[in-house]
Amino acid sequence: MPQTPIRGDAASDAPQHTRGGWLNRLDRKRHVGPFLPGHRLDVAGPSTTAVHAGTHDDPRTGAVGTPIYQASTFLLGADQYGSIEEGFARDRFIYSRYGNPSQWAVQEKLAALEGAESAIVFSSGMAAITATVMALVDRGAHVVASADLYGGTWNLFNQEFPTFGMSASLVDPQDFSAIEAAIRPETQLMYFEAITNPLLKIIDIPRLAGIARRHGVRLVIDATFAPPVAMRALEQGADVVVHSASKYLNGHSDLIAGVAAGPRKLIDMIWPRLLNYGGSLDPHACFLLERGLKTLAIRMRTHEESAHALARHLESHPKVRRVFYPLLDSHPDREVARRLLKNGTGNVTFFVESDQAAQQLVNALRIPKQATSLGGVESLVSLPFNTSQASYTARQRAAIGIHPGCVRLSVGIEDAADLIADFDQALARIAPAKEQAHA
Amino acid sequence: MRNSLPTAALSEFVNEVAAAPEQAVMDYGVCLDWESGTRSCATAKPMRVGPHRVSRSFTWKVDEPRQLMGLNHGPNPQELLLSGLGACMMVAFVAGATAEGIQLESVRIDLDATLDLRGFLGIGSNAPVGFPEIRYVLHVTSDATPEQLASLHARAIAHSPNAQTILNPVALTGEIVQSHDEC
Numbered sequence: 001m002p003q004t005p006i007r008g009d010a011a012s013d014a015p016q017h018t019r020g021g022w023l024n025r026l027d028r029k030r031h032v033g034p035f036l037p038g039h040r041l042d043v044a045g046p047s048t049t050a051v052h053a054g055t056h057d058d059p060r061t062g063a064v065g066t067p068i069y070q071a072s073t074f075l076l077g078a079d080q081y082g083s084i085e086e087g088f089a090r091d092r093f094i095y096s097r098y099g100n101p102s103q104w105a106v107q108e109k110l111a112a113l114e115g116a117e118s119a120i121v122f123s124s125g126m127a128a129i130t131a132t133v134m135a136l137v138d139r140g141a142h143v144v145a146s147a148d149l150y151g152g153t154w155n156l157f158n159q160e161f162p163t164f165g166m167s168a169s170l171v172d173p174q175d176f177s178a179i180e181a182a183i184r185p186e187t188q189l190m191y192f193e194a195i196t197n198p199l200l201k202i203i204d205i206p207r208l209a210g211i212a213r214r215h216g217v218r219l220v221i222d223a224t225f226a227p228p229v230a231m232r233a234l235e236q237g238a239d240v241v242v243h244s245a246s247k248y249l250n251g252h253s254d255l256i257a258g259v260a261a262g263p264r265k266l267i268d269m270i271w272p273r274l275l276n277y278g279g280s281l282d283p284h285a286c287f288l289l290e291r292g293l294k295t296l297a298i299r300m301r302t303h304e305e306s307a308h309a310l311a312r313h314l315e316s317h318p319k320v321r322r323v324f325y326p327l328l329d330s331h332p333d334r335e336v337a338r339r340l341l342k343n344g345t346g347n348v349t350f351f352v353e354s355d356q357a358a359q360q361l362v363n364a365l366r367i368p369k370q371a372t373s374l375g376g377v378e379s380l381v382s383l384p385f386n387t388s389q390a391s392y393t394a395r396q397r398a399a400i401g402i403h404p405g406c407v408r409l410s411v412g413i414e415d416a417a418d419l420i421a422d423f424d425q426a427l428a429r430i431a432p433a434k435e436q437a438h439a
Numbered sequence: 440m441r442n443s444l445p446t447a448a449l450s451e452f453v454n455e456v457a458a459a460p461e462q463a464v465m466d467y468g469v470c471l472d473w474e475s476g477t478r479s480c481a482t483a484k485p486m487r488v489g490p491h492r493v494s495r496s497f498t499w500k501v502d503e504p505r506q507l508m509g510l511n512h513g514p515n516p517q518e519l520l521l522s523g524l525g526a527c528m529m530v531a532f533v534a535g536a537t538a539e540g541i542q543l544e545s546v547r548i549d550l551d552a553t554l555d556l557r558g559f560l561g562i563g564s565n566a567p568v569g570f571p572e573i574r575y576v577l578h579v580t581s582d583a584t585p586e587q588l589a590s591l592h593a594r595a596i597a598h599s600p601n602a603q604t605i606l607n608p609v610a611l612t613g614e615i616v617q618s619h620d621e622c
Contacts, residue, residue, distance in 0.1 A: 014446070014447065015446055015447060015449075015450035015538075017538065017539055017540040018535070018538045018539050019539070020539075020590060022535065022538075022594055022598060023449065023453050023534060023535070023538050023598075024453060024457070025538075026446070026449060026450035026453045026454070026538055027450065027454075028446075028447050028450035028451060028454070029450075029451060029454040029455075030451040030454070030455060084440065085440065085441050086440075086441070086445075086446045086447050087440045087441075087444070087445025087446050087447040087448055087449075088445070088447035137494070138493055138494045138495070138496075139494060139495070139496045139497075140494045140495065140496025141494040141496075142494070165496065185484070185485045185492070186485050186492070186494040186495075186496065187492065187494075188491075188492055188493065188494055213490075215492070216487060216490045216491045216492045217491070217492060218491065265451075265455070268448065
């Protein structure tokens with residue numbers, strides 16, 4: 001068969017056969033990627049990285065920006081057939097569930113932002129989480145995970161794991177002796193979230209990484225609430241970082257996507273799970289995500305600016321009982337936050353006197369949208385008691401710190417002064433408790 | 440993938456280990472619990488691949504035929520020894536063939552060994568307690584020449600951990616821990 005051009009990562013080639021020698025003659029080494037050919041960004045600041053890394057101008061037309069490769073399949077030739085035979089099909093374009101230039105472009109940007117060798121985008125954060133977890137566990141495996149887990153991840157451990165003969169122990173993410181005590185001989189994975197929802201506990205990832213290393217266990221961090229620019233979880237010691245990219249990474253509340261990033265060795269183990277479970281990201285969604293990511297650094301700075309100002313204002317407001325924002329001096333984890341966070345985020349959680357008052361408040365707000373999710377350019381507000389933790393009883397909510405009157409707010413990039421004025425007018429419309437009692 | 444093995448990943452592992460030898464250290468363990476008579480239950484313990492733990496969760500029964508006072512509820516220790524040897528030679532042969540670029544259609548390793556049980560029973564004779572010889576035939580269908588297969592066979596045996604364990608003296612160290620259960 002005639003040689004065909006390399007359509008994929010030109011730095012990747014088949015190993016030489018051993019030719020009468022043994023396995024030590026195999027010469028292919030693991031390398032970063034897979035990446036499209038072309039410019040590779042050297043070390044750069046977060047904004048430059050967000051704008052330029054992984055963005056590939058069209059070589060045929062000179063069009064600026066990565067084209068949308070809206071194709072399910074690719075022309076095959078000897079080179080691609082060889083990649084399948086020799087086991088490096090991830091490095092060639094064959095079929096879009098395996099890989100597509102639009103996916104590779106945004107994966108390269110995400111890998112650069114996270115300081116990772118490799119990344120894979122998925123059709124949702126849960127697709128990324130499921131593929132990552134299942135790649136790192138075996139029959140009979142046990143996982144130690146946070147007791148404050150996102151509900152979707154909890155469902156994976158609670159509903160799917162027993163079917164596979166696997167189990168998970170949920171432990172207070174800040175009780176390090178309990179975490180260490182939960183590790184069993186068959187424990188393969190520790191799974192934690194960088195910042196918890198809704199109380200915004202800052203988890204000491206370096207300390208978790210120390211425990212994981214001591215026990216030969218892998219550490220996966222869901223950094224959805226702490227995207228790069230705010231934190232690079234891999235630098236803190238995580239083996240793999242996963243995100244719901246629907247939140248801060250995309251930032252515009254207009255797509256569902258996920259990502260897993262880490263060393264090439266582990267991401268190559270996750271890739272077959274992507275193929276088997278099928279949660280691949282459509283090329284057009286890749287374009288949207290890549291475009292959204294270009295403004296990640298500037299958005300995160302503005303999220304922090306507006307959220308921090310609003311949090312400070314709320315903290316001084318007589319109708320607000322308690323405010324949780326990691327950069328406030330009053331935050332229980334402020335020391336860990338100062339050590340781990342390079343930038344704040346938009347998430348602010350606060351308490352008014354009752355769930356009824358909280359509902360009055362969000363109904364009266366004009367700028368924030370009353371909707372779940374977070375990390376969008378628009379402020380989003382919701383109440384855990386009737387959304388994320390609606391299935392809990394009031395007592396169960398209190399046990400994890402969600403007392404009545406809890407408001408979950410994701411501050412967008414609107415002007416702080418406008419948000420403050422809006423919250424002032426909405427807080428003023430909360431009826432006094434006495435009137436509520438007689439209503 | 441040739442022979443369902445990713446040569447690229449095998450090559451990457453080889454080169455990783457060359458740079459970081461600790462990744463090549465494999466800790467294995469099996470635990471045997473006596474069940475009844477000659478029957479025991481074996482459980483694979485979690486192993487380590489390099490510094491990382493791997494859950495195994497495999498158990499199997501080991502027994503002797505009725506003629507040897509057992510109930511024939513599982514393969515016997517000698518069959519497990521032969522299967523452990525043969526399966527290890529198989530991995531080495533298939534990995535070696537794949538790295539060589541040889542496409543395999545079928546491989547069968549047929550092992551036989553004869554034991555004189557007088558050694559076990561302590562009946563005075565010159566018979567060794569263990570196997571004096573293990574015989575095997577490798578049945579292969581592939582695109583390789585006979586010379587390639589002969590060379591591959593020799594290299595596979597030379598690199599098979601279980602074959603080399605059997606061919607070379609091995610230290611067997613043990614101790615007894617007594618517990619005093621109430622009867």
